Amino acid sequence: MMLRLGRWFGWAYTGYTFLFILAPIAASLVFSFNADRFPSLPLKGFTMEWYGGTFTDPLVIEAFQRSVMVSIPVALLSTILGFCAAYCDFRFDFRGKSLFSLLMLLPPTIPSVIMGLGMLSYLSRMSLAGEVWAVLISHVVIALPFAMAMIRLRLAQMDSALEEASWNLRASPAQTLWHVVLPFCKQSLVAAFLITAAVSFDEFAVAWFVSGLNETVPVRVLVFLQGQVSPVINAIGTAVFTSSILLVAVGMAFSGMGKAKRAAADTPAQPPCGVLVSNNGLSL
């Protein structure tokens, strides 16, 4: 009886937690289609007006364009650098390797405000504060650990004889990297690209510090909120949420979670990528 009660409590608590996280998002989604100007019940009827308004506002369009223009190079750079870092960690033993790994994975553990302040003071000294470049550089710093962790997990599944077998068949180390290591990591590279794009697209705090007049979407949303309470915010929020969730979902599918069965046949069980992904999901 006690056991059953405990279980019931567990489910209820989990449900409550999800409700707590999802309710604002759901509310935003529902009110983005509500005809009433103010978010109040009962609902007044369905409308696409706010979406129309949003995507004709030049400031919003500009912010969206900027977010995309930042997130794609960020994803590309993070994935390339993340692969390099992961491969170094996988292949080589060197002095200070554990320190290197620690530093590589540190950024997500630093509070956003501290990170934002640090980036601002550092980048302003380089006369980059307020430039799009500043957002790009900061976002690479934030997104790179995600890319590295995902690719490192994939490399851990690689039979160490695979590279040696390639050398043994006359492939130089560079050819081996290209013909063996990269194809082996392909899925995790695509996944890392999509998830780092999502990280950059959503990131608010640091972008707020360093973006200046070059607002990204999350920063634009805050500026809106400071000026007025408009259902347009709900429309933007829903659009951002949908695109991020799509990126993460596709990324997870590529990271092999959807293909766990096939992977299990030849490699050890898939490490828990999901933990990493949900961290990102929660920071939306």
Added chain:
Amino acid sequence: MSEALVEIDRVAKRFGDYTAVTETSFGIGQGEFLAIMGSSGCGKTTMLRMLAGLEEPSAGEIRLEGRSQKGLPPWRRDLPLVWQSLALFPFLSVLDNVGFGLKMRGVAKVERDRRSLAWLHKLELGEFASRNVMQLSGGQRQRVALARALVTEPKVLLLDEPLSALDAHLSVRMQALLRSLQRELGITFVYVTHSQTEAFSMADRVVIMSRGKVEQIGSPQAIYRHPANRFVAEFIGNVTILRGSVAEVGEQAVRLNTATGAMSVSRGNFAGSHGAPADFYVNADQIAIGDEPRHENHVRARFLSHKFIGNMVTLFLEVPGIEDDLKVILPERTYDCLGMQPGDSVVASWPAAAAHFFGGAA
């Protein structure tokens, strides 16, 4: 061995304080099937990895057709290896796995596919060419790994325990395939294994290693009949080792006093003097069992147990004064006719020609 294809010249390998292979020299001939055998950690795999260039010897050098391989990275050598884990590329089709080595040598796609397919057909894998390697069975993957190494037409093929993952039945079939392939192609195989059956059934010569040291090199027959030392004798396990002190050194045989009486042992090139202690061994399949002694050396023993190996039976006999059991190998029919029960007292006897000193009969 000046005509050897591969020369291992005073090669040693150390990892820090640990010596994986102590200074060793031997040659491997053109078209020879050489097995390197030993238990795990004996240095056999390190030896193979040095040949492939995956480890650099700490001392000495390896020569292939007279050319030193010193400092040559693995990707500049033509010594393909068949891996214990197979190490097939999981993201490539069977055909592309086989063609990988050709691709790295700059062979054009059409030619590459033609040669790869020819090998796949030869190993009865033609129909699987477009499949992913993960869709194949263990035995099929094994043959893909073999094709991938052989398609580049090497002079020497290295194999690292390739059959250890297969079940007994498949292993026997693969042994036959490997042996016939090796004969047909006329290339040198260097085969590392811990399995005596595999080594003895396929190899022309066997290298027995223990703790980084080569204990004996010879044909399977020579090793079986004349183990070089106590280690090899115990490793192969087909002899009983006895100890005595020299009583008389004759023309053909040496008389020794042992705990179970006087014994005659083939002299070979024995150089011990009167009164010196000496170890010798008796071949298990040259001992006769009966109620009466049939040869000059004989002991009374108690039958303990037996073990079937195919159509042969190994008997274990307890002899007063001897620490180890006396091992006797008989054909199963002979064993049946004797009608022995455990605990029975029997007489085991053997001629002087069945007993040898270690290293004495080269």
